[in-house]
Amino acid sequence: MEIHKAITDSDDRRLKTKYNNAVYVIQRALTLYNIEEVAFSFNGGKDSTVLLHLLRAGYYLHMKERMRCDEELTYNQCKFPIRTIYFESTSAFPEINSFTYETATKYNLQLDIISQDFKSGLEGLLKTSPIRAIFLGVRIGDPTAVGQELFSPSSPGWPAFMRVNPILDWSYRDVWAFLLNSKVPYCSLYDQGYTSIGSVYDTVPNELLCDNNPPGDKVEYRPAYMLSDGRSERAGRVKKSAQRLANNVSQSNGVSNTESQQTCIPTASVLGVGDEILFGTVEDLVGPSLCKKLHSIGWAVTQFNVLRSDIDSVAESVERQKSTNEMVFIYGGIGPLHSDATLAGIAKAFGVRLAPDEEFEEYLTNIVGYQCTGDRNEMAQLPEGITELLHHEKLQVPLMKCQNVVILMATNLPELDKEWDCLIELASSNGLLLLPKPFSSKYLTTLLSDVEVAQPLSALRIEFPDLSIGCHRKSRHGQLVITLKGKDEAKIDLATEGLFKKFKPGAFSVEK
Known part of the structure; x- marks a missing residue:
């Protein structure tokens, strides 16, 4: 089988490990469920394209093991029998639709075309078929991946089936290493700078792949596999809200946002x-x-x-x-x-x-x-x-x-x-951290006892609630150090004057 040979002949140790783990999950699922009880959700994207060929390889190895055959299987013996579901959408890219149908023809897929949303379509399909498990091309980092495992039952409120996720722990670079090493076709949009494809309304080429020096005035993009940081895979997904809060300068009680950040x-x-x-x-x-x-x-x-x-x-x-x-x-x-x-x-x-x-x-x-x-x-x-x-x-x-x-x-x-x-x-x-105005501080020392200063300091805290007033002694019988901290230096000075007025002159010294 060409996929299995391409990956096992590769020098990419990481890819081999990912491949072997994914194929094991597939073979495990094919052992747990009859072939009529499994299905594959294909959407024409890079992840589901990877999964398609992993399923082909996994089924091939499953049949070899089942038939205890050491030689290559014939076409009919390893013909891909897994039911394939395609949720057709009017908002899908024409290239995605074309690639899906071309792939179905090339690999003789049993394609079930559903024009409803994913949940409604599944409800109708599972009512009329014995499907118990569905292979999905979900990867870590996908919005739907949180909390999922290799085998995860469907969420509450959904029709009951087992989600099988063979490439859950694959990275963006793992996906492209597989596609390029196995030399299988993929949707042409990926050669035009698209790195994560949704609908025509929320997907644009990834600006990180923009060629800054194209011939003439034409904007060109490098292929998706040239994206150096997989974390930016979804950078081509357009935000639903065009309004950026960061560009707004909000006013609150006549104080600008910049000023409030400084004093907060x-x-x-x-x-x-x-x-x-x-x-x-x-x-x-x-x-x-x-x-x-x-x-x-x-x-x-x-x-x-x-x-x-x-x-x-x-x-x-x-x-x-x-x-x-x-x-x-x-x-x-x-x-x-x-x-x-x-x-x-x-x-x-x-x-x-x-x-x-x-x-x-x-x-x-x-x-x-x-x-x-x-x-x-x-x-x-x-x-x-x-x-x-x-x-x-x-x-x-x-x-x-x-x-x-x-x-x-x-x-x-x-x-x-x-x-x-x-x-x-x-x-x-x-802007990793907010860098507000630093604290101002004043340190006062006194030989007064704790009892003498306790009540005046309590009153001071009530009068100046936005100041931090602390006390400590450097030694048990040493001077008492009173610390006043806050963002408003004028208030610290007022609090200091208020405290001085409650005692005889010279009761406090100001530390430098």
Whole structure:
């Protein structure tokens, strides 16, 4: 069978692994269900084209094993019998329709053409056929992929069938490696710069493939397989809303958006993960230093917790903190060991699973070598669909961001300093972090007792609720240090004058 031979003869070790895993899933499904009970949803796109040829190869190997045949099968013996469903739409590209029908003819597909929406069409089809399982070309990163496994029952409210997802863990580059290595035809739109094809109303060529120097005035695009970053696969999907909030300058009580950003106090939570810290075996310097750094750029830290190296503990804390703070910063527990629960905990907090990330795996491979990472590197399993890699030329491995949760790799202060500097540079260039007006501070020292200053300070807090007023002593019998912090320096001065008036002159000194 030409597909099986093309992939097994390839030097691409990763592709072989992906191929073997996908074919195993297909053979497993063909063992669990009779051939009349399975179907294949084909839409003419690149993913379903890959799945078509994987099914052809999987069925071929299934029949060879079933017939215990060591020689090549005849055409009739391996003729593709799986029922193929095509949901025809008036909004589909003509090229998609043409390719679908040409493919059906070329490979003798039993094509069921349905003109209804996917759900209604399936309901009608399953009422009149014995279909129990449907092969789908769903991949991680697809909007419908969240929560799915290789074998996943249909969602509540849908007709009952088993979703079989052989290429669930395939990346954009895996798809193109398969298509190019196996030399099978694919829709011509992909050679015109389209990287993810929906309807004619929401799909345009990917601007990242635009040829900046075409002959004449004609705009040209490179083929889809030349897209270097698979994360931008859906960049050619047009947003439904043309209005961009970022371009609007909203007014609130006569204050511009820029001014309000400068005077606001964004909040962050800092979470450390590590049993060694809780046992007292390791002194945690990263967390306190991170709190200082956040404060230095005008952020208020509402929580600083150290968590057990336990998935549930991380998940519960992240879920709580991400909904009550603008950002959550988490460190520790990143790695391949059994105690490294951070990424799994974050995935659970967002209700997604850990899934292979090809780009992150490449970074790790460059550091420790392929022989150490293997085919299923646990450190390259990231929360699916929500993880953004934060690249910086000074970082050997990019940091990660899952929506409003930033994952730091630092285990010591020099590493934290380096990562923090990179974060600030990224914040300045692409708005990763809001950089508001920093806090102003005033430090007062006094020999007065706690009892003497307690009531006046309580009254001051009521009078100036937007100021932070803290107290501490450098030693048990040393001077009391009173700290006033806020975004409005004039209010700090007013609060200081108000406190001075309640005591005799000279009761307080202002620290420089």
